[in-house]
Amino acid sequence: MIPAMQKRTTTSILKQIKLEIEKVPEAALFSHVSPDGDCLGSMLALGIALEGLGKRVFYYNAGPLPENLNSLPGVARISMSIPEELPKTLIFVDCAEAERVNSIMTREYFQGKKVLNIDHHVSNAYFGSLNWIDPEAAATGEMIYRLIRKLGVSISKDIAINLYTAIITDTGRFSFSNTTAKSFKIAAELVKTGIDLAAINNILFERKTLSQTKLLLKALSNLEFRQGGTIAVMVLSQKDFEETGAEKNLSEGLVNYARNIENVEAAALLKEIGTKEIKVSFRSNSWLDVNRIASQFGGGGHIRASGCSLNLPLEKAKESVILALEEAINIERNN
Amino acid sequence: MIPAMQKRTTTSILKQIKLEIEKVPEAALFSHVSPDGDCLGSMLALGIALEGLGKRVFYYNAGPLPENLNSLPGVARISMSIPEELPKTLIFVDCAEAERVNSIMTREYFQGKKVLNIDHHVSNAYFGSLNWIDPEAAATGEMIYRLIRKLGVSISKDIAINLYTAIITDTGRFSFSNTTAKSFKIAAELVKTGIDLAAINNILFERKTLSQTKLLLKALSNLEFRQGGTIAVMVLSQKDFEETGAEKNLSEGLVNYARNIENVEAAALLKEIGTKEIKVSFRSNSWLDVNRIASQFGGGGHIRASGCSLNLPLEKAKESVILALEEAINIERNN
Numbered sequence: 001m002i003p004a005m006q007k008r009t010t011t012s013i014l015k016q017i018k019l020e021i022e023k024v025p026e027a028a029l030f031s032h033v034s035p036d037g038d039c040l041g042s043m044l045a046l047g048i049a050l051e052g053l054g055k056r057v058f059y060y061n062a063g064p065l066p067e068n069l070n071s072l073p074g075v076a077r078i079s080m081s082i083p084e085e086l087p088k089t090l091i092f093v094d095c096a097e098a099e100r101v102n103s104i105m106t107r108e109y110f111q112g113k114k115v116l117n118i119d120h121h122v123s124n125a126y127f128g129s130l131n132w133i134d135p136e137a138a139a140t141g142e143m144i145y146r147l148i149r150k151l152g153v154s155i156s157k158d159i160a161i162n163l164y165t166a167i168i169t170d171t172g173r174f175s176f177s178n179t180t181a182k183s184f185k186i187a188a189e190l191v192k193t194g195i196d197l198a199a200i201n202n203i204l205f206e207r208k209t210l211s212q213t214k215l216l217l218k219a220l221s222n223l224e225f226r227q228g229g230t231i232a233v234m235v236l237s238q239k240d241f242e243e244t245g246a247e248k249n250l251s252e253g254l255v256n257y258a259r260n261i262e263n264v265e266a267a268a269l270l271k272e273i274g275t276k277e278i279k280v281s282f283r284s285n286s287w288l289d290v291n292r293i294a295s296q297f298g299g300g301g302h303i304r305a306s307g308c309s310l311n312l313p314l315e316k317a318k319e320s321v322i323l324a325l326e327e328a329i330n331i332e333r334n335n
Numbered sequence: 336m337i338p339a340m341q342k343r344t345t346t347s348i349l350k351q352i353k354l355e356i357e358k359v360p361e362a363a364l365f366s367h368v369s370p371d372g373d374c375l376g377s378m379l380a381l382g383i384a385l386e387g388l389g390k391r392v393f394y395y396n397a398g399p400l401p402e403n404l405n406s407l408p409g410v411a412r413i414s415m416s417i418p419e420e421l422p423k424t425l426i427f428v429d430c431a432e433a434e435r436v437n438s439i440m441t442r443e444y445f446q447g448k449k450v451l452n453i454d455h456h457v458s459n460a461y462f463g464s465l466n467w468i469d470p471e472a473a474a475t476g477e478m479i480y481r482l483i484r485k486l487g488v489s490i491s492k493d494i495a496i497n498l499y500t501a502i503i504t505d506t507g508r509f510s511f512s513n514t515t516a517k518s519f520k521i522a523a524e525l526v527k528t529g530i531d532l533a534a535i536n537n538i539l540f541e542r543k544t545l546s547q548t549k550l551l552l553k554a555l556s557n558l559e560f561r562q563g564g565t566i567a568v569m570v571l572s573q574k575d576f577e578e579t580g581a582e583k584n585l586s587e588g589l590v591n592y593a594r595n596i597e598n599v600e601a602a603a604l605l606k607e608i609g610t611k612e613i614k615v616s617f618r619s620n621s622w623l624d625v626n627r628i629a630s631q632f633g634g635g636g637h638i639r640a641s642g643c644s645l646n647l648p649l650e651k652a653k654e655s656v657i658l659a660l661e662e663a664i665n666i667e668r669n670n
Contacts, residue, residue, distance in 0.1 A: 173508045174522070175536035181523040187509070188519035201510035206595045210564065213596050217555040220548065229545065260541045261548050 013132045017116055018150050020130065024114075026056035026087040032100040033062045037069060037169025037204060039094035042118075042140040044074040045162035046093060049153040058087060062102040068203050072165060073158035082109075089114050092128065094140035096121040118143055120170075138178040141166025145186050160193040164200055173205065214244035219254045219269070231325045232258035234269045237314055241272075248273060259283040266290060266329065268321050270314065278310040278317040282325075288332060293324050348467045352451055353485050355465065359449075361391035361422040367435040368397045372404060372504025372539060374429035377453075377475040379409040380497035381428060384488040393422060397437040403538050407500060408493035417444075424449050427463065429475035431456040453478055455505075473513040476501025480521050495528040499535055508540065549579035554589045554604070566660045567593035569604045572649055576607075583608060594618040601625060601664065603656050605649065613645040613652040617660075623667060628659050 021027065029047050031039035040061065047057040063080040082102075090113050092098060098105050098115075107127075117128030120143060122135035137143050141163045148159065155163075167187060171179040174187075191197065208216075218240040224233050236251055251271055258267035266288045271279045280297070282290035284304050291306045297320075299308020310317040356362065364382050366374035375396065382392040398415040417437075425448050427433060433440050433450075442462075452463025455478060457470035472478050476498045483494065490498075502522060506514040509522075526532065543551075553575040559568050571586055586606055593602035601623045606614045615632070617625035619639050626641045632655075634643020645652040 172536075173510065174503075175508065175532055175540075177531070177533050179526065179532050181527050184519045184523035184526060188516040188523070191514065191519060192516050196512070197510055197514050198512050201507075202595070205510075206591070207597060208592075208595055209597045213555065213558070213592065217552065217558075220552040220555065223548070256541070257543075257548065260537070260543055262542060262544045 010132070010134060013130060014147065014150060016130055017118070017132055017147065020089065020114060020116060021050065021055075021091075021151065022053075024055070024087070024089045026058070027089040027091050028058040028060065028087045030090065030092045030095065030101045030105070031061045032095045033102060035061050035063075035065055035069065038139045038141055038166040040065065040069050040072055040075070040078075041162040041164075041166030041169070042144045043093045044072055044078075045141065045148065045159045045166070046091065046118075046144050047077070048074050048156070048159050048162070049148040049151060052153050052156075053151065056087070058083070060101070067209075068207065069165070071203060073161050086113070088112070089116065091116045091118065093118050093144070094121075095119060096123045097125045098127045118147070136180070138176070138180060138183045139167045139170035141170070142182060142186055145189075155189065155193055157193045157195055160190040160195045161200060164190045164195060164197070165204065168201070168204065173201065209246075209250070211244050211246035212250050215240065215246040215250055216254060216257070218244060219251070220257065223258060225264075226322055226326060227329055229261075229263045230265045230329055231322065232261055232264045232267045233318065233322060233325075234258050234267070235272075235314065235318060236269065237272045238274070255281045255283050259285060266293075266325050268325060270318055270321060272314045276311050276313055278312060278314060280308050280310060280317070280321055282306045282308075288328060293328050296324055345467070345469060348465060349482065349485060351465055352453070352467055352482065355424065355449060355451060356385065356390075356426075356486065357388075359390070359422070359424045361393070362424040362426050363393040363395065363422045365425065365427045365430065365436045365440070366396045367430045368437060370396050370398075370400060370404065373474045373476055373501040375400065375404050375407055375410070375413075376497040376499075376501030376504070377479045378428045379407055379413075380476065380483065380494045380501070381426065381479050382412070383409050383491065383494050383497070384483045384486060387488050387491075388486065391422070393418070395436070402544075403542065404500070406538060408496050421448070423447070424451065426451040426453065428453050428479070429456075430454060431458045432460045433462045453482070471515070473511070473515060473518045474502045474505035476505070477517060477521055480524075490524065490528055492528045492530055495525040495530045496535060499525045499530060499532070500539060503536070503539065508536065544581075544585070546579050546581035547585050550575065550581040550585055551589060551592070553579060554586070555592065558593060560599075561657055561661060562664055564596075564598045565600045565664055566657065567596055567599045567602045568653065568657060568660075569593050569602070570607075570649065570653060571604065572607045573609070590616045590618050594620060601628075601660050603660065605653055605656060607649045611646050611648055613647060613649060615643050615645060615652070615656055617641045617643075623663060628663050631659055 029043045031043040047059050050057050059078040061078050095101055115128040117131045119133050120135055120137040120140045124133040134143055145163050167183055171183055219234045222235045255267055255269035265285050267283045269281045273279055282294055284290045289303050291301050291303050294300050294306035294308040297308035301307055364378045366378040382394050385392050394413045395417055396413050430436055450463040452466045454468050455472040455475045459468045469478055480498050502518055506518055554569045557570045590602055590604035600620050602618045604616045608614055617629055619625045624638050626636050626638050629635050629641035629643040632643035636642055
């Protein structure tokens with residue numbers, strides 16, 4: 001689609017969404033499983049804006065909500081069960097597919113409903129009656145900002161905190177390559193409301209539980225290098241999780257400590273979920289295609305970030321992963 | 336000063352600085368010791384802009400330059416010695432005092448010179464012939480952006496990388512409370528040049544040497560808690576530095592790992608520089624005044640970040656620091 005056409009289409013869909021929202025007294029908002037700052041922040045910001053317009057709003061997320069999102073304004077209004085009687089208007093926020101909301105969210109829910117689908121994922125399945133999909137938006141929060149302005153609602157502090165959370169989550173504090181001038185322009189408007197950037201950043205990116213800190217210590221203690229420091233591998237055993245009291249999902253992000261070490265090109269974190277059940281995260285810095293490596297094990301992802309599962313004892317899994325990384329590095333180097 | 340007056344004054348000084356720069360064929364730029372991203376990025380961005388106007392530019396920093404700033408565009412042009420013959424125009428960037436440039440930078444250098452003083456520190460000593468001091472600017476880089484635009488120089492990628500580095504350094508990636516709508520608006524303009532935000536952020540905030548990573552491991556291993564986890568104390572001995580191969584300055588930021596742990600209010604990092612030479616960094620989260628604690632030991636700083644030196648063996652120093660923290664916490668709690 002040529003940019004001008006794209007722009008016209010967006011403007012037209014946005015207008016239709018605005019008209020739809022304006023005419024209804026209530027709406028149900030849905031966000032995806034394994035919620036992140038973008039889906040929750042976007043849903044809450046939109047909901048608060050709709051409430052400001054006098055509408056009744058139902059908020060759904062399958063939960064559980066990550067602890068660092070538990071203080072978002074309005075978060076207490078989120079329900080983890082879907083009532084039998086839903087409003088006529090369903091708004092999906094940041095969901096590439098309706099099924100991302102929960103496993104039972106099938107099209108039968110859509111009978112007699114108007115479904116508004118607002119998302120920035122290029123893979124969006126266009127499952128709505130109205131689909132506003134903008135892959136150029138770094139976060140769905142950027143689209144919600146635009147919609148709220150279009151609805152004529154002024155940006156309150158509560159809305160701003162939610163949208164700012166959405167944007168810094170999906171742009172990695174304005175560090176990912178998806179960040180655009182628009183991301184910064186919206187941030188400029190949000191900060192004018194007087195929100196506490198230090199507090200928001202602290203909760204999202206800095207504050208850690210004691211268990212998380214202990215788990216980092218374990219991961220660093222288990223760090224191993226291969227190929228003169230080009231490959232870095234971390235292992236977290238079931239025992240490590242038990243000893244630190246950390247939940248399995250708290251290892252998120254630890255693989256970056258390995259990836260960010262000078263001269264490391266490829267990093268892997270192996271996580272022992274159960275005996276013979278190993279989850280592997282791969283990361284690379286600039287030239288190794290770790291999507292291909294994950295694919296060898298039946299996994300996948302992106303060139304610089306991928307993952308897979310292995311049904312092997314931890315030590316065996318580690319050997320296999322190291323071997324695959326070494327081979328891939330050697331092949332790349334000989335090309 | 337009332338805001339409108341402030342604005343008029345700024346506009347007038349900025350104009351005078353512009354006129355001064357326009358009429359001279361060359362200038363010497365100075366930035367402060369222990370250079371950071373704001374002083375180097377600001378100096379290099381301004382220098383590149385002046386070169387674009389056909390001027391000869393001399394760049395000075397006392398050095399050494401931190402490794403993560405070694406790839407800033409133009410960094411190779413920075414000299415660590417001052418020639419006998421200096422241009423008539425000296426421009427100080429991000430220096431609260433002229434003496435911040437080096438220990439021998441006294442007013443005698445200023446004989447027959449025009450000194451332009453561009454800085455955002457509220458403590459600036461107004462040592463220049465023209466002083467443009469704007470404490471509202473989150474970074475001196477924001478002021479340099481404005482000056483470069485005023486000079487009619489278009490923002491190249493090299494200028495943008497330097498200014499972006501300046502701004503994210505002094506705003507902590509837009510997370511400190513000094514961040515304003517203006518910071519974001521300038522970032523929006525800079526990102527339009529197509530700079531690689533991921534690479535800049537990686538170099539500045541994420542990439543670590545192996546020694547740094549090992550030092551983090553040591554610091555986390557030595558972490559101790561007091562008062563039910565309200566106080567967290569880290570220790571780095573000379574042996575730790577030897578074993579990790581890390582320079583003493585590489586411990587910067589490690590105290591935040593202690594401060595950021597849930598329920599911790601006050602954190603301290605003790606660094607053994609020599610036998611009976613201990614440097615202490617204090618941090619607090621929300622209510623403890625660590626400036627007062629550092630002052631007890633002859634140090635100082637801010638309410639939430641301070642430091643001091645102790646001429647005690649490491650273990651004794653640790654006892655004293657813990658005692659002072661416990662006392663301060665108890666006093667606050669009983670108030």
